[in-house]
Amino acid sequence: AQSVTQPDIHITVSEGASLELRCNYSYGATPYLFWYVQSPGQGLQLLLKYFSGDTLVQGIKGFEAEFKRSQSSFNLRKPSVHWSDAAEYFCAVRSNSGYALNFGKGTSLLVTP
C-alpha cells in the first residue's frame, strides 16, 4: 500500500533561515503527492501538489517541493522562514483506492526569533 514517512517529528529553525522538511513515499508507479499545513486549532490547508511533469513544484506562501523518483522523496522547502510558518506540516500520497489520502505523521515546525 502507498505510504509516506516523515522522519522528523519536530524541527526548529531561526526566522529568516532556510527550511527543508523531508518526506519519503512508498509506491510503485508515479504517485500523486501533496503537502498540507495545519495551524493550531485549524484544519489542513493545501500547500502544493505533484502528479506529473516538472519535478519542482511551486506552492502557496513561498513553499516549493521537489519530486525525486530515485530517492522516493518529495521534500518541502522554503528559502526564508517567517514566524507565521510555525505549524504542523503533513505529506500525503493518494491511496490504492484512488479516493483517500495516506498521511505521514507530520512534522511540527518551531520558528525562533
Added chain:
Amino acid sequence: DVKVTQSSRYLVKRTGEKVFLECVQDMDHENMFWYRQDPGLGLRLIYFSYDVKMKEKGDIPEGYSVSREKKERFSLILESASTNQTSMYLCASSQSQLRQPQHFGDGTRLSIL
C-alpha cells in the same frame, strides 16, 4: 473558494451517548471523507463516500458509522461513544479526479467523558 463546514468546533459528550458530527461542503464535490487526528499518529481515515448513499470503510471504522443522504452533507456517527474516541475529527471533500486535492474543514475537537 471551497468551503467545508463542520457543525461544531468543540463538543463534549458522555460515554454511551450516540454522537453526530456533521459536515457540509459547498462545491458539489463527489467525494467526502472523515479522518481522526491524534498526536503522534497523524490523520487516519475512518470512512469515505464517493457518491450519495455510497460509503467505504477506511482504516479505523470500528465504532463509527456514516450517512450521506445528500451530496453536500456527510455525517459521522458514534453509535455508543467511548473515551478512546476522544479526538480531533476532520472532514474533507474533493472532486472525483485523482489529481484533485482534498479540502478540509476546521475540525471538531470531541471529548468523551
